[in-house]
Amino acid sequence: MLRRMIALGMMALITVSTLPVGAAELQSLLKTLRQMEGEGSNNPAATTAWKELTQTAPEKLPEILAAFDDCTVIGANWLNLAVDTIADRAADKGAKLPAKELEGFVLDRQRNPRARRLAYDLLLRVDPAAEGRLVPVMLNDPGVEFRRDAVAHLLSQADGLFSGKDLNETRLLQQVVYRQTLNAARDDDQIKVIVEKLKKLGVQVDLPRHFGFLMNWKTIGPFENKGRKGFGAVFPPEKELNLTAQYQGTEGAVKWQDYQTKHDYGMVDINQPYGMLKEVLAYAVTDFNSATEQEVELRLGCKNAWKVWLNGELLFQRDEYHRGMRLDQYRLKAKLKQGRNVIMLKLCQNEQMENWTKEWQFQLRVCDATGTAILSTSRPAGNASTK
Amino acid sequence: MNKQQWIAGLLAGFVICFSSGADWRQFRGPGGTGVSVETNLPTQWSEQENIAWKVPLPGRGLSGPIVIGNRVVVTASTGYRQDRLHVFCFDTQTGKKLWQRRFWSTGRTMTHGKICPAAPTPASDGKRIFATFSTNDVICLDLEGNLQWLRGLTHDYPNASNSLGMASSPIVVGDTFVYQVENDSQSLAVGLNVDTGKNRWLIDRPKKASWTSPVVLPAKDGEEEVLVLQSGSGLHAYNPTSGDPLWSFEKGCSTIPSSTIGGGLIITPSNGLTALRPVSVGSEPETVWQDNRLGPATASPLVYRDHVYTVNNVGVIKCAELKTGELVWQLRIKGPFSGTPVAADGHLYFFNEKGLGQVVKTGEKGELVGSGDLGEVILCSPAISNGAIYVRSDGHLWKIASKSADK
Numbered sequence: 001m002l003r004r005m006i007a008l009g010m011m012a013l014i015t016v017s018t019l020p021v022g023a024a025e026l027q028s029l030l031k032t033l034r035q036m037e038g039e040g041s042n043n044p045a046a047t048t049a050w051k052e053l054t055q056t057a058p059e060k061l062p063e064i065l066a067a068f069d070d071c072t073v074i075g076a077n078w079l080n081l082a083v084d085t086i087a088d089r090a091a092d093k094g095a096k097l098p099a100k101e102l103e104g105f106v107l108d109r110q111r112n113p114r115a116r117r118l119a120y121d122l123l124l125r126v127d128p129a130a131e132g133r134l135v136p137v138m139l140n141d142p143g144v145e146f147r148r149d150a151v152a153h154l155l156s157q158a159d160g161l162f163s164g165k166d167l168n169e170t171r172l173l174q175q176v177v178y179r180q181t182l183n184a185a186r187d188d189d190q191i192k193v194i195v196e197k198l199k200k201l202g203v204q205v206d207l208p209r210h211f212g213f214l215m216n217w218k219t220i221g222p223f224e225n226k227g228r229k230g231f232g233a234v235f236p237p238e239k240e241l242n243l244t245a246q247y248q249g250t251e252g253a254v255k256w257q258d259y260q261t262k263h264d265y266g267m268v269d270i271n272q273p274y275g276m277l278k279e280v281l282a283y284a285v286t287d288f289n290s291a292t293e294q295e296v297e298l299r300l301g302c303k304n305a306w307k308v309w310l311n312g313e314l315l316f317q318r319d320e321y322h323r324g325m326r327l328d329q330y331r332l333k334a335k336l337k338q339g340r341n342v343i344m345l346k347l348c349q350n351e352q353m354e355n356w357t358k359e360w361q362f363q364l365r366v367c368d369a370t371g372t373a374i375l376s377t378s379r380p381a382g383n384a385s386t387k
Numbered sequence: 388m389n390k391q392q393w394i395a396g397l398l399a400g401f402v403i404c405f406s407s408g409a410d411w412r413q414f415r416g417p418g419g420t421g422v423s424v425e426t427n428l429p430t431q432w433s434e435q436e437n438i439a440w441k442v443p444l445p446g447r448g449l450s451g452p453i454v455i456g457n458r459v460v461v462t463a464s465t466g467y468r469q470d471r472l473h474v475f476c477f478d479t480q481t482g483k484k485l486w487q488r489r490f491w492s493t494g495r496t497m498t499h500g501k502i503c504p505a506a507p508t509p510a511s512d513g514k515r516i517f518a519t520f521s522t523n524d525v526i527c528l529d530l531e532g533n534l535q536w537l538r539g540l541t542h543d544y545p546n547a548s549n550s551l552g553m554a555s556s557p558i559v560v561g562d563t564f565v566y567q568v569e570n571d572s573q574s575l576a577v578g579l580n581v582d583t584g585k586n587r588w589l590i591d592r593p594k595k596a597s598w599t600s601p602v603v604l605p606a607k608d609g610e611e612e613v614l615v616l617q618s619g620s621g622l623h624a625y626n627p628t629s630g631d632p633l634w635s636f637e638k639g640c641s642t643i644p645s646s647t648i649g650g651g652l653i654i655t656p657s658n659g660l661t662a663l664r665p666v667s668v669g670s671e672p673e674t675v676w677q678d679n680r681l682g683p684a685t686a687s688p689l690v691y692r693d694h695v696y697t698v699n700n701v702g703v704i705k706c707a708e709l710k711t712g713e714l715v716w717q718l719r720i721k722g723p724f725s726g727t728p729v730a731a732d733g734h735l736y737f738f739n740e741k742g743l744g745q746v747v748k749t750g751e752k753g754e755l756v757g758s759g760d761l762g763e764v765i766l767c768s769p770a771i772s773n774g775a776i777y778v779r780s781d782g783h784l785w786k787i788a789s790k791s792a793d794k
Contacts, residue, residue: 038543040584043536047583050534074539077490077524081534084489114491148467187467303550316545320571323550323596326497 021056029053030064033078034071046078053082058090061122062101068115080118087122099126106134113143120146139184144370151185155193175201182210186371188327211327212365212373213266214286214343218256221282222274223249225348230281231305231319237283241312241342250280259284263363265327270347270360277360281348288343288366289377290336296374298332298343301325302362305348310334311341321350322357328371336366411454411770411777414508414556415727419602420647421689423731423771429789430734430746430757437759439775439786440482446473448505449725449766450556452777452784454479455511458530459770459777461784462518464504469496472504474518475784476532479773482786486532494522494541498552501766503781506554507600508768510564512581517564521552525566527584536584540566546573549596556600560612560627563587569597569618576601576616578630588630595619599645600687602653603627604665613665615653617646622655622672624665633668644683644727649690650709656683660697662712676712681705684724686737686768691730692749698724698737706753718753720745725766738765738778744787761785 021029032049036042056064064083068076090097105111105119123130135153138146158177162170175198182194182205195205208215223235236247246255251274261268270282290296298308298315303325307317315332349360366374415421429437446463453460457480463473470492476485496504498521509518515535516528523540541548549570557566564579574592579585597618604613604624614627619642624633640646641656648654652675653663659679663672681688684700693709702722706715721739728737734756735747742765746757763780770777775788 036537038539039586040536040538040579043584044582047534047536054533073491073493073542074537077493077537077539078534080490081488081537085532085534088486145466189467318546318572319594320550323571324497324499325550329495329497329550 021052021060025052026056026060026063030067030079033082034067034075036072036075036078038074050078050082054085054089056086058086058095058097059101061086061098062105062119065105065115065119066111068112071112076112076114080114083118083122087125091125097122097126099123103127103130103134106130109142113141113146116143117145139180142370144186147184147370148187148190151181151187151190151194154181154184155190158197171201175203179203207264208266209375209379210373211266212367212375213261214288214364214366214376215261215266217259217261217268217284217286218243219259219268219270219273219282219284220247220254220256221249221270222251222254222277222280223247223282224279225281225350226279228279228305228319228321228348228350230279231307231317231346231348235281235283237285237344238309238346241285241344243285250277256285266363266365268362268364270349270362271358276358278349278353279351281346282360283344283346284362285342285344287376287378288336288341290338290341290374291377293338294336294374295368296334296336296366297369298334299328299365299367299371300330300332300345300362301327301364302329302347304360304362305350306362307346308332308364309342309344311337317346319348321348322352322359325359325361327363328365409772410456410511410513411452411772412513413453413510413558414451414600415647415687415768416729416770418605418648419558419600420649421687421727421729421768422691423729425771425774426732427774427789428731428734428736428771428776429759429787432744432759432787437787437789439788441783441785442477442482442484444475444779444782444784446471446505447503447781448779449502449554449781450505450779451508451726451767452770452779453509453511453516454770454772454777455513455516455530458485459772459784459786460509460511460516460518461779462505462507462509462520464492464496464520469498469503470522472518472520472522472524472526474509474516474526474528474532476516476530477784479775479786482784488526488528488532488534490524490526490537492520492522493524493539494520495548495550496522497550502552502554504552506552508556510557510559512559512562515581517557517559517581519557519566521549521554523547523553523568525557525564525579525584527564527581535582538579538584540568540577544568544573544575546570547575548572551596554598558601558603560603560614563627565601565614565627567592567597567599567601567616569593569595569599571596576630578627587628590625590630590632592616592623593618593620595642597642599640599642602646602648604648604653615646617655618642621657622646622653622663634665634670634672636663636672641683643685644687647688647690649695650693652690652709654688654690654695654709656688658682660688660695660707660712662695662709675710678707678712678714680714681707681712686724687727689728689730689735691735692733694749696728696730696735698722698728702739704735704737704747704753706749716752718747718755720747720755727768729769729771731771736769736771736776738767738769740764740766742780744776744778759787
């Protein structure tokens with residue numbers, strides 16, 4: 001009986017594993033998965049579609065990868081897992097992956113960067129030499145991982161590129177190479193290495209400009225945040241933006257005042273204008289002049305509770321205190337209008353008294369999805385060495 | 388049931404039929420107790436002795452391994468931003484990788500530098516694997532690595548995250564998958580349908596970061612199991628199927644070490660350590676004993692053979708009577724510990740953060756009877772199954788077993 005059941009199971013498995021998926025059916029499966037939204041609302045249909053999709057022949061992988069172009073965040077993960085599964089099954093059966101088509105997909109910069117990265121990973125399985133062929137040409141790739149690999153490659157080569165040449169010539173060439181590498185770099189660990197290299201070559205880097213940190217602000221405060229209730233309360237700057245107005249704060253009358261940070265990473269320290277206060281909040285506002293109407297990311301680092309508005313519209317808010325801060329901690333998608341845009345933050349400090357809860361600060365930059373700085377048209381020119 | 392579902396069920400049945408040994412399907416194994424019935428486990432190991440196999444892991448992680456039949460499953464995260472999430476499945480006998488699955492985080496990947504998104508230990512109902520990450524992504528796979536469903540809980544509830552990272556390990560109760568997402572901003576717990584990943588229930592939880600994991604009180608007298616969630620404000624008990632509240636204990640609990648159960652008691656890190664006996668729906672549990680001196684540090688308390696064990700932040704193990712809380716013995720070993728100890732065959736197994744495993748024989752006095760240094764940072768709680776101990780670091784997964792058990 002057991003033998004018969006095993007035989008039946010194996011026969012059925014073989015049947016399923018060779019089911020063909022037609023072109024129309026493939027598109028239907030892809031449509032189901034790439035439209036997946038939150039809450040697991042369509043999970044049962046997606047589960048069925050995923051099982052069928054993973055029966056697809058590996059030759060169809062580029063077609064599946066192309067579906068990432070018009071795909072939700074959740075849908076991309078369903079597709080990602082299907083792509084890997086198809087490739088794994090192909091490997092188990094000794095079937096070949098379509099290396100040429102995958103390489104073409106990797107090189108097509110119009111495609112979704114994550115899909116291209118998946119294609120690249122699959123390509124390396126069958127053609128490890130592709131790494132040496134492709135990575136050096138990806139210095140300005142829209143995919144952050146490709147860019148990172150290319151920067152790492154160039155950094156590994158840069159010091160040895162000019163050995164044996166004239167010292168001054170080497171110095172100048174190294175400056176050129178490291179500036180080129182810096183222009184491509186988006187990850188802070190690599191940027192720090194490059195900045196140090198350039199520093200030794202006598203080149204100072206304008207880091208705030210490279211990242212796109214906003215350096216010039218007006219702040220007003222302190223207002224009350226006892227019992228953390230100020231986070232949800234509406235103070236006058238949320239009702240009207242009048243930079244000449246005067247309001248009642250916790251320490252008496254308060255008005256907007258200029259604040260310029262000179263910090264390399266654009267840190268705005270609210271303790272500086274107001275002192276080490278607790279259970280208070282303040283607002284910071286700045287203008288950003290956009291050359292065009294454009295989709296951007298406002299990237300915020302902050303360990304205090306905060307709210308961010310763009311042109312009066314609340315983008316996001318978060319009431320977490322002192323759990324840590326880092327560069328690009330929060331990525332807020334936003335649409336800038338052409339010309340003047342107003343960015344306003346509410347920054348709350350809580351009641352904790354430990355040393356590590358003294359910070360009342362933030363850093364904010366404007367960039368695209370790859371982390372490339374988008375600069376305000378009214379931003380003052382950087383220092384000469386980094387233009 | 389369609390043809391493919393029938394075949395999947397048939398194959399899953401084969402797997403279950405042919406698997407042997409006790410599974411370790413969640414954080415702290417059977418019943419979430421940290422106790423195994425296995426015997427003849429090694430008490431001494433090194434690179435040359437009692438290491439059945441060691442396999443490299445390509446990503447970071449402090450989640451513990453789980454074992455289902457002849458599969459050991461572990462999670463990891465990779466990338467500069469730690470935004471690629473992985474589930475690996477290895478053959479318990481050979482260490483051969485059976486499959487791996489990866490996907491992108493949909494929630495925030497920021498954590499304290501000591502940890503990473505692969506912090507929660509996965510869970511299994513014996514047919515499926517449920518893996519969660521600090522990003523609050525949830526993936527359900529069958530034992531062959533086939534995707535069953537996905538959820539992105541920070542995608543769904545955008546302020547549900549903790550900038551220090553989240554580490555609560557999920558559990559499966561009946562046909563409900565339970566996961567605590569407790570933080571300062573949008574704090575919640577969900578019960579998901581294991582078949583579909585859809586919410587059975589969602590409850591608001593205290594707005595305070597917590598890294599503790601749930602416990603389940605076994606069903607008795609024809610009643611359902613009871614789900615107990617821990618937070619800074621105390622313990623809250625719920626019906627695991629409906630999420631309906633049952634009772635609460637409001638005297639505060641630690642937000643790092645989790646409660647455990649044994650002898651009909653809940654042992655919770657509250658005012659040191661407190662033993663509670665649930666009474667009835669709507670009533671606060673009876674406090675059986677409470678002792679400030681027994682408070683654990685990061686590792687959760689362990690109940691084993693009528694005693695309760697805790698380890699403090701200087702590496703002192705304290706053993707107390709389960710019924711009374713009376714201190715029986717203390718023993719200092721080498722800490723510090725992040726991973727919760729486990730117990731089997733009269734021994735307690737501790738792995739400190741430097742990768743040193745220490746084996747303590749229980750009895751009238753605690754005695755350090757063996758050790759083994761794996762030489763890498765270990766922050767997880769180990770798994771015990773089929774005569775072997777499984778433990779992982781950021782770089783490797785080990786199977787510790789004597790040759791006689793390595794078959």
